Amino acid sequence: MTNRVLALYLHIPWCVTRCIYCDFNTYVGGEDTLKARYHVALQREIREAGAALGHPPLDTIFFGGGTPTTLPPGQLVELVETVKAAFALRPDAEVTVEANPGTLSLVDLRELRQGGVNRLSLGVQSFNNDELRFLSRLHDADAARRAVEQARAAGFDNLSLDLIFNLPQQTLAQWQFNLQEALRLLPDHLSLYSLIVEPGTRLHRQVDEGHIPAPDDDVAADMYASAIDTLAGAGYVHYEISNWARGNGETDWQTPRLASAHNLIYWRNQPYLGLGAGAFGTVNGERWMNVKRPQDYIRRIERGKRRLGAARDEKTYEQIDRDTAMSEHMLLGLRLVREGVSAAEFSACFNILLQERYNEAINRGLERDLLEWIEPPTGLRLRLTRQGRFLANRVMVEFMA
Ligand code: SF4
Structure with a gap:
């Protein structure tokens, strides 16, 4: 039997440092041996999932994290190959890798592009170095500009940039500067997020202790409005609450061609599979999340149950009524x-x-x-x-x- 899953999310759970606002399932550092074992386990989970589901067609692959590029590009390309062998990946499938500026050289980018990755999502967040430091990002604004230039040189013609707004003390003018700097780089797609103070983060503690003011909703609304108007004026289509894509003559109700095909599958409530530590998916009316810690994930996969959901955290399993x-x-x-x-x-x-x-x-x-x-x-x-x-x-x- 062939099951319907349209999208595959692969989680790479490491980052070089943890950003002040981050509550994702990510871990700082990660020994090379642990990463190598994780890579093998993830390949195995991909093969077993493909076999269990009857090698279904796939429209998209999305490498998220964490920072997927904490794995060498060659390993990411091997994962793409593993997916191709285990699923019927469509020839025009969208294959996205999230990356942070400064984590990839031109050679790395070329290797990814030639290995079948055709969309890059860069976590730029700001073009103001003070804001980047506040967010604990490792790159500066010039590194972000260089990353875009190199991605284009490597052949990426589908490039998305993430920006965060409503940082403490950020003015509307500073936010507009970030937007204009992003537009100067002619991205194909933009994801704009208001800073959220998530429980358990360093940002949450600092806001709680009064060191940092809590984000102001009215300021966030002004910044959001300015983004809607500025990006419309620059020819970008607002197609999802936080996402814009370069327009190409679509009529008022149409989602643009350069919209994130992977995320559209989520928003259209279509089935997708999530593999790797802490990844979750929904297939055949069932939903679950894998165990979060990479070590636990590897152990579950190595234990060799050879079935879909071998690494799932039972507490998260549900049948969707x-x-x-x-x-x-x-x-x-x-x-x-x-x-x-x-x-x-x-x-x-x-x-x-x-x-x-x-x-x-x-x-x-x-x-x-x-x-x-x-x-x-x-x-x-x-x-x-x-x-x-x-x-x-x-x-x-x-x-x-
Ligand atoms: S790079 Fe992304 S996943 Fe990693 S710590 Fe920062 S926000 Fe979290």
């Missing part, structure tokens, strides 16, 4: 601020009209001008209004099971 699936379909789909949620697809998936299932939530959103119906040639769709993009959490809560 219909109400949860419907709610998640809305929470994810409404993030897509252009295409929104198709009424026809919703009723085909769940056998109930969208307008019937979420009548109250939709009416409240329409009354407050946070939601709107649009009717492109593909049929009725529900999406956030411009105002709704600023108050997305308030809208989403209405759709929770």
Whole structure:
């Protein structure tokens, strides 16, 4: 039997240092021997997952972390090869690697590009060296500019940059400077995130102890508004709450061609597989996360259970019931601020009209001008209004099971 999974996420759980705001499943350092064992275990998990699922077609691979480039490029390329042998990777599949400026040479970038990686997502975060130091990033602004130049020279024609806004004491002018510097580099895609104070992070402790002011929501809204307007003026299409892609003549409701194909699979609530320590996925109505610590992950895979989910953390396993699936379909789909949620697809998936299932939530959103119906040639769709993009959490809560 062939199962439907469209996307494969591979987690590489190491970083050189830990950023002040980071709550991801990542570990500083990592001995070479541990990384080598991890690489072998991950290859094995890929092979076993491909076999267990019947070698299904795959549209995307995404190497995330951590910092995937803490593994040598040759090992990342070997992982791509392993995926090709275990799954039916489509010839035009999107293969993304997240990388930090300063962690890759031109030679490394060429090796990745020639090895089948065709999209690079660079964690630039800021073009202000004081802000970069505050975030505990290892690179400076020039290293970010160099990384973009080298990625282009290596043949990457699909390049995404991440930026963070609403840093303590960051002014609107400083944020606009970061946006303009990013635009000067002509990225194909931009992901912009407001700084979040996650529990357990150094940032959280420092805010708690009063050393750093908590981020201000009104300032965040002003910065977000300035990003929406600036990027629209520069020809970028805002297609997801935090993501923009260079436009190519798409009409008002269409997601641009340069949107992240991998993340679209998440937002369209389609099945994906996550492999590696702490990775999670959802396949055939089941969802789980692998154990988080690399050592535990390796041990589970080496123990040789030879089945899908051999490294899963049992506490995280769940079967997704219909109400949860419907709610998640809305929470994810409404993030897509252009295409929104198709009424026809919703009723085909769940056998109930969208307008019937979420009548109250939709009416409240329409009354407050946070939601709107649009009717492109593909049929009725529900999406956030411009105002709704600023108050997305308030809208989403209405759709929770
Ligand atoms: S580089 Fe990314 S994953 Fe690594 S510590 Fe910084 S934010 Fe976390």
